[in-house]
Amino acid sequence: MKVLPALLLSALCIVTPACSEEGQAKTVVHKEAKAAPLHQQYRQWHDVCLQGDMDEIEKKIAQFEAQITANPKDDLARAYLGSAYALKAKHAVFPLTKLNSLKKGKELMEAAVTGSPDNPRVRMVRAIAYYRVPKRFDTRPTSISDFEKLLGETAKKNSVLQKNEKQAILYYAWKAFTEENHKDASKAKSLCHKLDPDSEYGKLTK
Incomplete structure (x- = not known):
């Protein structure tokens, strides 16, 4: 599974009550530009997980969890975290670790899509991750x-x-x-x- 690209970070605009509609519109653009690099960062972390090194997967899981702690509404990070757990399940040695990791991954991805059902990137992460899960797990x-x-x-x-x-x-x-x-x-x-x-x-x- 391979995913995906990036945009550049823009400077923030501080809006005062006197700002024009144009200034407010620019603020929206800047906020979107600020958020965009997170997707690139998450994709890069996830690409590391795809390599199958369990130590690196654990490190990236910790980074995703830190992002969610800082921003509990970040469903894109939650979706990628869920996929990282699914990859942990794939590469783990012990059956119980596999099952628990997959269960955790599914819970996270379900929660991410429930929280942001109209975010195509969130749904994309779940769609591809669930495709790669063995059929017997009914994803x-x-x-x-x-x-x-x-x-x-x-x-x-x-x-x-x-x-x-x-x-x-x-x-x-x-x-x-x-x-x-x-x-x-x-x-x-x-x-x-x-x-x-x-x-x-x-x-x-x-």
Whole structure:
């Protein structure tokens, strides 16, 4: 599973009652720009977890937990933390550690989507993570449902998702849909390839 890119951090604007509507609008942009690098940071932490080193996974789990302690409403960090626990479950040696870590991961990802149901990045993390969980743990139906919702999001020109995020969604949607004989499997594959035929995901969906 591979995810995803970044924006630059902008300076904050302090708004006084005398600020114009233009100034207030700039403040909103600046706040969004301030938040954007967090996604890049979370993705980088998660990429470390994907390498399967248990010591590094534990370190990144601690970092995600610190982020949530500082901002309890940060559902994107919560979703990535849940996925990190799922990766801990995958790479753990002891069965009880595997089961407890997966249970914790599922609880976190469910809570993240419940808290931010309209955040496509939060839903994306759960969709891909749940696709990769073995079928016997019954996460596939939720993954399929998430991908169905995200399929429409990838078509929006004004979506917050960047191109390679959309391709990641469409690639894993294609994989999940194909395994479940879903009617939109070929559509997801075609859309993924068309977004950028020369990218890694584009080449995988020729």
